Amino acid sequence: MFFKKTFPGGIHPPTYKNLTQNYPLEEIPSPQKVVLPLIQHSGSPAEPLVKPEEVVSMGQKIASSDKYISAPIHASISGKVSKIDYFNHPILGKSLAIFIEDTGVHPDFIPFTKENPENLSPPELKKIIQEAGIVGLGGAGFPTHVKLSSPKPIDTLILNAAECEPYLTCDERLLQEKPIEVFKGLEIIIKIISPKSVFIGIEDNKKELIKTIEENLHKLGLNKIKTFILKTKYPQGGEKQLIKAITGRIVPSGGLPFDVGTLVHNVGTVFAVYEAVYLGKPLYERIITISGKAIKKRGNFKVKMGTLLSDIVEYCGGFIKEPKKIIFGGPMMGIAQWSLDTPIIKGTSGVLFLTDEELNLENSTACIRCGKCIEVCPMQIMPASIGLAGEYNKWNIAKEYSPLDCIECGACSYICPTRRDLVQFIKLAKQFTR
Ligand code: SF4
Numbered sequence: 001m002f003f004k005k006t007f008p009g010g011i012h013p014p015t016y017k018n019l020t021q022n023y024p025l026e027e028i029p030s031p032q033k034v035v036l037p038l039i040q041h042s043g044s045p046a047e048p049l050v051k052p053e054e055v056v057s058m059g060q061k062i063a064s065s066d067k068y069i070s071a072p073i074h075a076s077i078s079g080k081v082s083k084i085d086y087f088n089h090p091i092l093g094k095s096l097a098i099f100i101e102d103t104g105v106h107p108d109f110i111p112f113t114k115e116n117p118e119n120l121s122p123p124e125l126k127k128i129i130q131e132a133g134i135v136g137l138g139g140a141g142f143p144t145h146v147k148l149s150s151p152k153p154i155d156t157l158i159l160n161a162a163e164c165e166p167y168l169t170c171d172e173r174l175l176q177e178k179p180i181e182v183f184k185g186l187e188i189i190i191k192i193i194s195p196k197s198v199f200i201g202i203e204d205n206k207k208e209l210i211k212t213i214e215e216n217l218h219k220l221g222l223n224k225i226k227t228f229i230l231k232t233k234y235p236q237g238g239e240k241q242l243i244k245a246i247t248g249r250i251v252p253s254g255g256l257p258f259d260v261g262t263l264v265h266n267v268g269t270v271f272a273v274y275e276a277v278y279l280g281k282p283l284y285e286r287i288i289t290i291s292g293k294a295i296k297k298r299g300n301f302k303v304k305m306g307t308l309l310s311d312i313v314e315y316c317g318g319f320i321k322e323p324k325k326i327i328f329g330g331p332m333m334g335i336a337q338w339s340l341d342t343p344i345i346k347g348t349s350g351v352l353f354l355t356d357e358e359l360n361l362e363n364s365t366a367c368i369r370c371g372k373c374i375e376v377c378p379m380q381i382m383p384a385s386i387g388l389a390g391e392y393n394k395w396n397i398a399k400e401y402s403p404l405d406c407i408e409c410g411a412c413s414y415i416c417p418t419r420r421d422l423v424q425f426i427k428l429a430k431q432f433t434r
């Protein structure tokens with residue numbers, strides 16, 4: 001075990017993890033209807049393999065693409081395809097989606113593979129991961145089979161158990177309750193990429209979980225996997241920050257973790273790999289955190305992809321008070337939603353229903369050049385300068401400050417005493433300077 005590593009910059013927002021971290025995992029019953037967007041991942045959208053009126057079973061592949069950077073979509077309930085149409089998408093606004101309605105017939109789930117994992121080669125394991133539609137469940141949604149096919153040699157694998165976003169505790173609960181399954185998933189990834197070193201990165205505020213990790217690594221004889229206890233600091237779980245803290249390696253500007261021989265996977269993704277390979281179960285459900293002080297029942301829930309927010313709110317007993325903001329993901333990097341008619345997708349790590357007390361709603365004023373945003377930026381760029389250039393549409397000036405290196409963590413906006421919405425300006429600068 002190694003202690004108290006970190007990265008330069010960063011902030012210490014209140015974590016609000018106590019709202020959900022001690023609640024055991026619970027399952028939200030399958031809804032009557034799911035809406036499954038054809039794009040739930042980075043890359044090309046999937047194409048429908050089914051037509052309206054067709055009967056489908058839970059776990060059946062209903063959309064796929066022949067493009068390499070894509071991921072198939074599977075039915076999350078058994079029923080009838082009622083239509084294929086445009087619908088609300090939590091990230092894209094609107095997208096084409098497959099609607100499935102429960103018809104009351106629930107055939108047994110049929111595993112899509114029944115092979116013994118011990119006998120499978122790395123390419124066969126990768127194929128199962130691809131067929132299961134697994135993508136990064138931390139939010140980015142990058143197809144896992146592509147990440148496992150690095151164009152450069154990988155010598156270091158990191159399990160990202162930092163979960164640094166405030167409020168979110170789904171990975172913490174999953175690893176606390178299913179450590180054996182997560183470590184079996186990790187062993188599959190180890191078999192595929194054969195790294196020299198394997199690390200687990202976790203923040204020092206998860207004391208009980210650190211104990212669970214150590215006990216279970218020992219129980220499984222995985223003594224070569226080393227746990228790094230990291231300082232609790234946002235965004236400790238950012239891939240580049242985690243790599244810097246644990247290995248000292250710096251991912252170059254415009255580069256990816258494989259450029260420094262490293263691969264990072266989060267807990268939910270590794271658990272999905274376990275379920276696909278050992279149980280033949282494609283990715284049609286996941287664990288999400290439901291939190292915020294506006295919702296009656298909070299916790300960490302197993303939920304079917306395509307479940308609408310309205311069904312989740314109903315299961316959670318409705319609102320204590322009207323939420324001022326609904327966010328998919330965490331408060332720092334999440335995306336605000338405008339409708340409860342929005343489906344959970346593969347990259348949804350949580351849904352927050354926040355009251356006005358939980359939000360800082362002060363109006364933005366002019367920059368006072370205090371430099372705080374520069375101090376906290378984990379990518380060591382100049383948010384204030386990009387923000388100013390962006391405000392006056394001076395994109396050629398903004399470009400000089402490397403906006404493409406921004407990981408959109410929101411630390412600069414959080415710390416700014418004049419409440420400048422720096423991340424929005426930087427996102428625009430990225431679009432105009434790409
Ligand atoms: S500039 Fe980007 S990386 Fe730096 S603090 Fe702001 S959002 Fe984070």
Ligand code: SF4
Pocket residue numbers: 366367368369370371372373374383384387415416417418419420422
């Ligand atoms: S933190 Fe805000 S006020 Fe201070 S330099 Fe940055 S943008 Fe300006």
